[in-house]
Amino acid sequence: MDSMTFVLFGATGDLAKRKIFPALYNLFLDEKLAPNFSIVGSGRSPMEQEEFSEYVEQSLKTFSRREDNDSRMKEFLSFIRYMAVDVTQKDEYAQLLDLVTSREKELNLPENRLFYLSVAPQFFDVIASNIQQSGLGSTKGWKRLIIEKPFGHDLPSARELNAKLSKSFEEEEIYRIDHYLGKPMVQNLEAIEFANPILQALWNKRHIANVQITASEIVGVEERAGYYDNSGAIRDMIQNHMLQMMMLTAMHIPEKVSANGIREEKKKVMEALRPLNPENINTDVIRGQYSSGEIKGEKVIGYIDEPGIERTSKNDTFIAARLWVDNEMWEGVPFYLRTGKRMTEKSTRIVIEFKDPLRGVYKDEAGNALPNLLTIEINPNAGVSLQLNSKNLLNEGKVEPINVMFYSNEENVPEAYELLIHDALLGDPTFFAHWNEVELAWKWVQPILDAFEADTAPLHHYKAGSMGPEASDKLLAENGFKWW
Numbered sequence: 001m002d003s004m005t006f007v008l009f010g011a012t013g014d015l016a017k018r019k020i021f022p023a024l025y026n027l028f029l030d031e032k033l034a035p036n037f038s039i040v041g042s043g044r045s046p047m048e049q050e051e052f053s054e055y056v057e058q059s060l061k062t063f064s065r066r067e068d069n070d071s072r073m074k075e076f077l078s079f080i081r082y083m084a085v086d087v088t089q090k091d092e093y094a095q096l097l098d099l100v101t102s103r104e105k106e107l108n109l110p111e112n113r114l115f116y117l118s119v120a121p122q123f124f125d126v127i128a129s130n131i132q133q134s135g136l137g138s139t140k141g142w143k144r145l146i147i148e149k150p151f152g153h154d155l156p157s158a159r160e161l162n163a164k165l166s167k168s169f170e171e172e173e174i175y176r177i178d179h180y181l182g183k184p185m186v187q188n189l190e191a192i193e194f195a196n197p198i199l200q201a202l203w204n205k206r207h208i209a210n211v212q213i214t215a216s217e218i219v220g221v222e223e224r225a226g227y228y229d230n231s232g233a234i235r236d237m238i239q240n241h242m243l244q245m246m247m248l249t250a251m252h253i254p255e256k257v258s259a260n261g262i263r264e265e266k267k268k269v270m271e272a273l274r275p276l277n278p279e280n281i282n283t284d285v286i287r288g289q290y291s292s293g294e295i296k297g298e299k300v301i302g303y304i305d306e307p308g309i310e311r312t313s314k315n316d317t318f319i320a321a322r323l324w325v326d327n328e329m330w331e332g333v334p335f336y337l338r339t340g341k342r343m344t345e346k347s348t349r350i351v352i353e354f355k356d357p358l359r360g361v362y363k364d365e366a367g368n369a370l371p372n373l374l375t376i377e378i379n380p381n382a383g384v385s386l387q388l389n390s391k392n393l394l395n396e397g398k399v400e401p402i403n404v405m406f407y408s409n410e411e412n413v414p415e416a417y418e419l420l421i422h423d424a425l426l427g428d429p430t431f432f433a434h435w436n437e438v439e440l441a442w443k444w445v446q447p448i449l450d451a452f453e454a455d456t457a458p459l460h461h462y463k464a465g466s467m468g469p470e471a472s473d474k475l476l477a478e479n480g481f482k483w484w
């Protein structure tokens, strides 16, 4: 691991407090940072160094997965400095550069600098440009930029942002965070598909009937009304996280299992994705919004009654979609995505339903077919299970599904932000979104945004506490399937 300076913009924000500082601290405790490094935090508010150190200490005590260790914590805090900078003011970067270089000299660090933009997206381009113009980006070592989501609001704004960033950073230097790509089971997908010859042999249209990716939440809009009402499930979940999980599930084995190999294969999946048009949007995409209901015995209000939401809002709090990957490997296999708020359970999972060549010779008592299912559970549990069929001798020898399961119950596994920051420090972009993927994802989503904007797509209401509107079940029933 190279010695470096970690420059954090937005160091007094919510994400820095809950995720970024604890991630850096845990990497430090695990000796995954170089012995010598510097962290420079900046935010809008003026703060004395001591006050900032106490603030970070509090964040570590509250949010770090590791137990308190006073002396190690003091040592970690000694590497951190704070400076208030208004990121929109070009002149203020000179003093930040002074602080960064003086710490580099003091700690005898090479000029390797990682800039993390944990600020509102309207600042992404201005900060990147000011880093370059101020000289902060003119390093003798490497420079990298980690950028938070959202990357654009639609296809034109994402392209515009990328064009601006690429004036100051090369594509190889830009690490676009998609924290789902940091979740251990998502990082494990490639191994499940490719390191198991028996699954690898089955991973195609001959044996797989359909793929279902679900990310359901129990919570409603919470305090994020302003953001969420302008973004909806389509921008908040589908364009990034859901399509990323779909790409990883549908990709071919790369010739070389490397960052470039994997990203190239993911891009090919997106290129093969059947585009949406005004006709298939209404048959293949379901827009939903929660109305009042009950979750775990508790009554909850509907979306339009939430504080900060206009009663006329048609925002999507739920999306289900049917996708077709028109290539050799997946022709004719539907991929279903489903995500929403105020649903029955909190769960992120990928279910692969295998074909049943015996066409239901074996059925359960209710006469339903018993397909083999491979379930990859991502959140809140991490694990894999395979549903097979077996005779139950205690029940008159009837055939019943059994599950072969592996659940990772190891405590204290590294969090997504830890894994991702570590990769970025190593210069490994495998689990970051390449511009090609982001652009192709926006391209696929754009007709949906247009249809929602023009209000030509129906809005289906669903009861809070359910698994979404009926139309979402019909989407699968049309092909003879159901959600698992």
Ligand code: NAD
Pocket (backbone or CB within 6 Å): 009, 010, 011, 012, 013, 014, 015, 016, 042, 043, 044, 045, 085, 086, 087, 088, 117, 118, 119, 120, 121, 148, 149, 150
């Ligand atoms: P926040 O509002 O809590 O913090 C924003 C930070 O930006 C603060 O440190 C503030 O001082 C700084 N800032 C604002 N205006 C500034 C200016 N003119 N000059 C200098 N600094 C300025 O935001 P957050 O929730 O921490 O989110 C940060 C980024 O992370 C956003 O892009 C957000 O979309 C993304 N994100 C956040 C979360 C989360 O859970 N909080 C999750 C995923 C992505």
